[in-house]
Amino acid sequence: xxxxxxxxxxxxxxxxxxxxxxxxxxxxxxxxxxxxxxxxxxxxxxxxxxxxxxxxxxxxxxxxxxxxxxxxxxxxxxxxxxxxxxxxxxxxxxxxxxxxxxxxxxxxxxxxxxxx
Numbered sequence: 001x002x003x004x005x006x007x008x009x010x011x012x013x014x015x016x017x018x019x020x021x022x023x024x025x026x027x028x029x030x031x032x033x034x035x036x037x038x039x040x041x042x043x044x045x046x047x048x049x050x051x052x053x054x055x056x057x058x059x060x061x062x063x064x065x066x067x068x069x070x071x072x073x074x075x076x077x078x079x080x081x082x083x084x085x086x087x088x089x090x091x092x093x094x095x096x097x098x099x100x101x102x103x104x105x106x107x108x109x110x111x112x113x114x115x116x
Contacts, residue, residue: 020052034055034058034059034067035065035066038055038064038067039067039068039070043071051077052078052082053081054080055082055086056083058086060086062088062091065095065096066095072099073099075103076105077105078106079105079107079108080107080109080110082108082110083111084112084113085114086114088111088115089115090115093114
C-alpha cells in the first residue's frame with residue numbers, strides 16, 4: 001500500500017551509512033507502490049548516499065517503472081540499478097531504456113530475467 005511504501009522510505013532518511021540497498025522478494029510492495037518507493041529512494045539518494053539499488057523478484061511491471069522513470073532521468077547518484085526478475089515486460093524495459101538515454105551516472109544495469 002502507499003502507507004507501507006512511505007514507511008519503507010522513511011526508515012532510510014536518517015541513515016547516512018547505507019550505500020547498497022537490496023529489496024528482494026517483497027510482495028507487499030509491487031507495481032505502482034514499489035515504483036513510487038523506488039522513485040523516492042532515487043530522488044533522495046544524494047542525501048542518503050546510496051549508490052547501488054538492487055530489487056530482485058519483485059513485481060514491478062510497466063506501470064511501476066512509469067512511477068520512477070522521471071527519477072531515473074534526473075539521477076545524479078545511483079551508479080548501479082539491479083532489477084533482476086522484476087516482471088518488467090517489454091514495455092517496462094523500453095521505459096527504462098528511454099529514461100537512461102543520456103544518463104552517464106549509471107554504469108551497471110541488470111534487468112536479467114525481467115520480461116515476464
